[in-house]
Amino acid sequence: MDFSLTKKQQMIRKITREFSEEYIAHIAEESDQNSQLDPTVMKEMKRMKYFGTCIPEEYGGAGLHDDTISFCIITEEIGRIDASWSITTGVHCSVVAYPLYIFGTEEQKQEFLIPLAKGDKIGAFCITEANAGSDAGGVETNAYLDGDEWVINGSKIFATNGGIAETLLLVVKTGEKGRRKEFTVFIVDANTPGYSVGVREDKLGVRASNTSELVFQDMRVPKENDLGGIGKGFRIGLQILDYGRILMAAQCVGLGQAAIEASIKYANERVQFGQPIGKFQGIQWKIADMGVAVECSRLLTYQAAWMCDNKLDYGMIGSMAKLKASEAAMQATHDAVQIHGAYGLMKAYAVERYFRDAKMAEIYEGTSEIQRMVIAQKLLRRGY
Amino acid sequence: MKIFTCIKQVPGISDVKIDPKTNTLIREGIPSIMNPMDKNAIELALSIKEERGAEIIAISMGPPQAENVLLEALSMGADKAYLLTDRAFAGADTLATSHALALGIKKILKDSDSNEKYMVICGTQAIDGDTAQVGPELAEDLDIPQITYVQKFELKGDDKVIAERAFRSEEIVVIETKLPVLISVLKEINTPRFPSMLGIVNAYKKKKVVFLDAEALKAEKAYIGLTGSKTEVFKIFIPERKGEHVKLTGTIEEMVKTLCQNLKEDKIF
Ligand SMILES: Cc1cc2nc3c(=O)[nH]c(=O)nc-3n(C[C@H](O)[C@H](O)[C@H](O)COP(=O)(O)OP(=O)(O)OC[C@H]3O[C@@H](n4cnc5c(N)ncnc54)[C@H](O)[C@@H]3O)c2cc1C
Numbered sequence: 001m002d003f004s005l006t007k008k009q010q011m012i013r014k015i016t017r018e019f020s021e022e023y024i025a026h027i028a029e030e031s032d033q034n035s036q037l038d039p040t041v042m043k044e045m046k047r048m049k050y051f052g053t054c055i056p057e058e059y060g061g062a063g064l065h066d067d068t069i070s071f072c073i074i075t076e077e078i079g080r081i082d083a084s085w086s087i088t089t090g091v092h093c094s095v096v097a098y099p100l101y102i103f104g105t106e107e108q109k110q111e112f113l114i115p116l117a118k119g120d121k122i123g124a125f126c127i128t129e130a131n132a133g134s135d136a137g138g139v140e141t142n143a144y145l146d147g148d149e150w151v152i153n154g155s156k157i158f159a160t161n162g163g164i165a166e167t168l169l170l171v172v173k174t175g176e177k178g179r180r181k182e183f184t185v186f187i188v189d190a191n192t193p194g195y196s197v198g199v200r201e202d203k204l205g206v207r208a209s210n211t212s213e214l215v216f217q218d219m220r221v222p223k224e225n226d227l228g229g230i231g232k233g234f235r236i237g238l239q240i241l242d243y244g245r246i247l248m249a250a251q252c253v254g255l256g257q258a259a260i261e262a263s264i265k266y267a268n269e270r271v272q273f274g275q276p277i278g279k280f281q282g283i284q285w286k287i288a289d290m291g292v293a294v295e296c297s298r299l300l301t302y303q304a305a306w307m308c309d310n311k312l313d314y315g316m317i318g319s320m321a322k323l324k325a326s327e328a329a330m331q332a333t334h335d336a337v338q339i340h341g342a343y344g345l346m347k348a349y350a351v352e353r354y355f356r357d358a359k360m361a362e363i364y365e366g367t368s369e370i371q372r373m374v375i376a377q378k379l380l381r382r383g384y
Numbered sequence: 385m386k387i388f389t390c391i392k393q394v395p396g397i398s399d400v401k402i403d404p405k406t407n408t409l410i411r412e413g414i415p416s417i418m419n420p421m422d423k424n425a426i427e428l429a430l431s432i433k434e435e436r437g438a439e440i441i442a443i444s445m446g447p448p449q450a451e452n453v454l455l456e457a458l459s460m461g462a463d464k465a466y467l468l469t470d471r472a473f474a475g476a477d478t479l480a481t482s483h484a485l486a487l488g489i490k491k492i493l494k495d496s497d498s499n500e501k502y503m504v505i506c507g508t509q510a511i512d513g514d515t516a517q518v519g520p521e522l523a524e525d526l527d528i529p530q531i532t533y534v535q536k537f538e539l540k541g542d543d544k545v546i547a548e549r550a551f552r553s554e555e556i557v558v559i560e561t562k563l564p565v566l567i568s569v570l571k572e573i574n575t576p577r578f579p580s581m582l583g584i585v586n587a588y589k590k591k592k593v594v595f596l597d598a599e600a601l602k603a604e605k606a607y608i609g610l611t612g613s614k615t616e617v618f619k620i621f622i623p624e625r626k627g628e629h630v631k632l633t634g635t636i637e638e639m640v641k642t643l644c645q646n647l648k649e650d651k652i653f
Pocket residue numbers: 091125126127128132133134135157158159160161206211360363364365366367368369370373
């Protein structure tokens with residue numbers, strides 16, 4: 001067993017850290033307040049291939065499709081500075097571009113994957129609907145075949161990148177056999193007539209990230225635009241989310257890391273009762289617990305990534321990583337605010353933002369309750 | 385054409401401390417980085433390559449760990465990288481360093497066996513040694529023209545070089561010459577790019593750093609390392625603080641008044 005990162009992975013961490021600190025850190029608070037992703041950062045991130053991380057070079061990506069640990073490191077380092085950016089690139093790469101690479105036909109890769117991997121187009125993955133949240137089986141957006149086209153009607157909500165996406169993966173109901181529903185994932189070009197962007201959400205956290213409602217009215221999609229086969233949508237959808245979960249865990253590791261770093265600095269500087277507050281045991285225990293929680297989540301996250309790269313079944317470990325990392329980030333950012341006292345509640349201190357961003361992660365990509373449910377089902381069925 | 389970029393590994397600047405007992409730099413535990421101006425050198429090479437095509441060769445003299453800065457150079461887009469490393473190079477001053485670099489460049493040129501034009505780009509100065517001597521000495525050793533403190537650079541036609549030299553801001557001169565040339569660049573010349581993720585992946589997958597030792601360079605002991613160094617280090621020390629900081633308080637008017645008074649008393653004006 002070897003826990004060390006390769007030299008390449010270390011370089012990826014170093015460069016991503018330097019980039020995030022130089023380009024993103026100084027505007028993160030502003031982006032959060034006005035809910036905007038900065039166009040200069042966007043341009044530079046595209047050039048640096050952060051929108052094609054896990055896609056091979058031949059399809060316009062960075063060639064890290066076989067190195068999910070590097071993908072995690074990238075997401076972690078961006079998330080350490082601004083989770084709005086890590087969710088934007090993380091979702092785009094992991095649940096839009098990557099599934100196209102894994103399940104797409106060669107024609108689909110040429111047409112849709114390459115522009116995504118190059119960052120020429122942004123992608124969104126849409127499953128959630130008003131009546132289908134944790135229970136994805138409740139998806140009501142439906143499609144029927146009319147000649148050479150599928151006609152899609154319905155709406156999706158809470159789609160990350162929804163309002164800025166030009167290529168979407170939609171999970172849609174394509175049939176019902178008795179009580180068994182059939183779902184299909186469709187690749188949709190946002191310029192298709194009948195497609196429109198609805199409400200853009202105003203959120204608690206990851207505020208700069210675009211979360212939007214999408215509406216489809218008699219939207220006609222070419223027959224060949226199904227991803228991975230008609231009726232295969234549920235299985236593929238779950239597989240897509242399994243992979244995406246690792247990256248959302250990585251983002252939380254970054255958030256937790258940021259919370260600890262800020263807390264250590266503050267605890268060593270802030271003097272009360274004649275000494276730095278870090279000398280008080282009450283603060284020390286918080287710092288220790290934060291360290292343990294974040295390190296556990298980092299290990300679980302890298303383990304899931306490693307299992308993925310080694311073609312092992314990483315579903316349960318990925319769920320554990322997402323659960324642990326999001327709750328660790330929540331705990332760490334909560335403690336970070338507490339350690340900062342009233343200053344921690346102020347916009348001028350980044351921990352205020354970290355705290356809001358961390359809460360989001362306990363809900364998206366499967367709530368904590370759903371992760372526990374999945375983990376428990378697997379454990380009870382298979383044993384441990 | 386070939387563009388050599390000289391890359392030095394230096395300690396991260398904000399962390400450099402001097403051991404007060406031994407008067408030497410404390411290097412343990414200090415992360416090493418690429419000398420910042422050397423990134424400008426690579427950026428210039430990359431922009432020349434993008435404009436007219438070129439082979440970029442990064443070269444460094446240093447301990448084996450200096451491979452990391454060369455891998456960073458490869459990630460940014462350098463085509464090849466050479467590390468001149470040998471215990472015999474240790475203790476080199478600027479003269480011995482530039483001699484080793486000159487041997488390296490000559491060997492690479494000779495081995496490539498082509499009559500391609502070439503140029504060498506250095507940073508103006510390194511943030512640790514800070515002498516700004518290696519570039520000029522290297523040009524002398526290679527016996528080619530040099531333009532130092534370059535803040536603007538242009539290649540015209542086949543081999544015409546136009547460079548704006550800014551030794552001091554009030555002394556900007558434009559110099560023209562022909563290839564081959566060595567230039568040392570200022571940070572004002574450009575903004576170095578970050579390597580892309582693909583650049584990093586390919587640097588580690590497809591490229592590699594070639595190690596050359598003293599024997600490979602046919603280096604003579606008298607001209608390299610400690611024995612080849614003409615500099616004798618008398619003492620390295622942190623300048624002692626003279627006088628105390630004075631903090632003025634009160635309203636702006638009061639502070640300005642006291643400041644003027646103090647300046648007069650100290651005969652500063
Ligand atoms: C910032 C953000 C980005 C998002 N991005 C996307 C995206 O890109 N694409 C997309 O499709 N969706 C996205 N979502 C939607 C997200 O995945 C869902 O909100 C999430 O799955 C939960 O669904 P829900 O909000 O409808 O909650 P509900 O499912 O209504 O859950 C309500 C509460 O009940 C609990 N609960 C539900 N079922 C059970 C159960 N069986 N046992 C115990 N407790 C249960 C839940 O844990 C939760 O606490 C995003 C959401 C947010 C906030």
